[in-house]
Amino acid sequence: MDDRAHQPAHRARRRSATDPTLVRNQPALRSSDGTIWIVVAGGFALACAVPLVLILVDPGPSAVVAWTTAVLMVVLYAALVAARFLIADRVQRLRVLAVLMLVMAAVALLGLLACVLIEWSTVPRV
Template sequence: MTPGGNETDDPTRVRNQPALTTSSGSIWIVLGAILTVICVGVLLALVPLNPAVAWIGLVLVALLFVALVVARFTTSAGRRRLVVMASCFAGIAAVTLICVVILSGTAWESLR
């Protein structure tokens, strides 16, 4: 709690940032598209190592981006929509990271 006020008035609090309180959601689509292109490029480059893991990752990344776009246009404006979109964005990064770790681990094991 901040001195002289409650924690909902604290502008430095993560939950009070404009991207999660007042944004229309368009920025999440732009950033999500950029992240998706990068993630798809990385996963496509890793397909030769283990096609099953890479393709599962590609499908999940694509589905999360579609969910992000659908949330933008079907969920009513406000905090809930922005949190759903931010969660989809984080999911894209997490799925790619998990797939890259699995793929690099299996490649490393094959070298031993």
Template structure:
């Protein structure tokens, strides 16, 4: 009879047991990270006409996080820790983009003449 702990380690539906965090080379994170970075920048660059500083800072953070994603892929040793860092950086790109859009829209709505 197996314990609950053994069953959890073999459960393929757990986030930590997903192939993208276990056996991937990291290429998928680079590909998706590139796509997400392009999308986020395509949203943030036009927002620079509304609030230049906030949108530019957000875009800079996105580029820095993407650079860290690329560096992590080629500098870190293969394995779960590299894939976890890459997944976290990917999530960071999405989070920074979302927060930046929210802040710019909030500032615009709060400014006189903003709707």
């Protein structure tokens, strides 16, 4: 049984503020200077660039979507790097970096999924 239901409210709040298993209490969101976000986002952007470049080497019907996705990834990465150096408040900076990384992941996922669906739609059905 969950013993937190029997704790006073102030004690439950104090516990949640120091509980290292909570997402908001992870070191990358509390004590980092933001450099790790740049490194991870850069690696992620490079990993996403591989299939996009392969699509663009032999442009097919999904080339426009691949270009758009690639440009958005570069813009989002540039925004992430700019945020790392322009936002002074550590907590706000780390939250902005996390959000930008999530947006990069969403853009990459949707862009690559759209490219795959477009390419598959041109395959003749037997």
